[in-house]
Amino acid sequence: MTSNRRSKGNTSQANLKRELLDAVGSLLTQVRSALFITGPALSADSGLLHYRGVPGLVRRKPEDGKVFEAGLAIETLRAKPNVTWGLLLEMDARVREAAPNRGHEFLVRLERELPRVTIMTINVDRLHQRAGSRNVIEMHGALHDLLCSRCELSTRHESFAKLRIPPQCKACGTVLRPDMPLFGEALPADPFTRLQAELDEGFDIVFSIGISTMFPYIARPLLVAKSEGIPTVEIGPQPTDLSEVVDFRFRGSPMRVLDLIADVYGTIVSRRSQPSGM
Ligand SMILES: [Zn+2]
Incomplete structure (x- = not known):
């Protein structure tokens, strides 16, 4: 019903929002x-920026989405770790810039x-x-927690810049993965x-x-x-x-x-x- 709104006189959208902001600020x-x-x-x-919740990946061409999803899949990390780690380094750089x-x-x-x-x-x-x-x-x-999927050793990092790519578990040599769900x-x-x-x-x-x-x-x-x-x-x-x-x-x-x-x-x-x- 529009009559309801009209009955509030000339309360504009901006004022209404002001009231809501005041209400929430006051509640806090x-x-x-x-x-x-x-x-x-x-x-x-x-x-x-994000691609489907993954930070730092920016789609420039429509097909980039497929490339990201294939690259950030557990099968790719196992078979072609440098492909996955190429994307992870890009994410790391963008996240650290922010x-x-x-x-x-x-x-x-x-x-x-x-x-x-x-x-x-x-x-x-x-x-x-x-x-x-x-x-x-x-x-x-978190992107910056790295995990060995074999011995479950987890290490926290602030940056991937100094890692040898692909990084490996010191205990068992398995290629490390970020402790976040891959596609x-x-x-x-x-x-x-x-x-x-x-x-x-x-x-x-x-x-x-x-x-x-x-x-x-x-x-x-x-x-x-x-x-x-x-x-x-x-x-x-x-x-x-x-x-x-x-x-x-x-x-x-x-x-x-x-x-x-x-x-x-x-x-x-x-x-x-x-x-x-x-
Ligand atoms: Zn290990």
């Missing part, structure tokens, strides 16, 4: 716990100031940790266990940030929160299956929207901390 000053589910569009605001943005930084601030903040990310680029976030559940693992592989189980423990504790507010594909494990925390009357927020450039379900929906760059919410949050917090007596 009241909650004790928050879950932030983050995805590729937040990293894209750092200049890091720096965390103000959106990442706001989540760091909230982790410092709220009793309990959890980030559940499908990004494998570690930008959250580089910004300073600590409680991060990496649902898809056609299942997701790791450990993050799900950790996520479930967090969900069992519950959250006072749940955000989805920069996610365009609502996989069931991403949608579930939002749907559960919604069914329990807990505020849900979606921020991102693309509409999703849940855009009409969440309580607050912001369509746009995650960094920009988080920045505006951070302003509201910061203003309320600083007003509150000013001495009232003098």
Whole structure:
């Protein structure tokens, strides 16, 4: 019905959004716990582009997608490790070029100031940790953790620049792989266990940030929160299956929207901390 909208007089779209930003910023000053589910569009605001969730691979020709998917398959890693590692080096270079943005930084601030903040990310680029976030559940693992699939030895790296390619396990000589699912592989189980423990504790507010594909494990925390009357927020450039379900929906760059919410949050917090007596 349009009459509803008309009855609000000349409230413009921009004002409406202002009200929503104010509401979410204010909620963040009241909650004790928050879950932030983050995805590729937040990293894209750092200049890091993705191909089907894989950071740093940019499709220049339509057939490039097939090349990426074939190159980043476990069979290729076994048969032609230099092909897979060529792509991994490209991803490594792009990821290292990217720096965390103000959106990442706001989540760091909230982790410092709220009793309990959890980030559940499908990004494998570690930008959250580089910004300073600590409680991060990496649902898809991380590009820079290398794993020996034979003896399961895992090593953490900041860069692949100094590795001899393809890198091999020091213990058994097997070619190492990144600890993230390659195309056609299942997701790791450990993050799900950790996520479930967090969900069992519950959250006072749940955000989805920069996610365009609502996989069931991403949608579930939002749907559960919604069914329990807990505020849900979606921020991102693309509409999703849940855009009409969440309580607050912001369509746009995650960094920009988080920045505006951070302003509201910061203003309320600083007003509150000013001495009232003098
Ligand atoms: Zn090994």
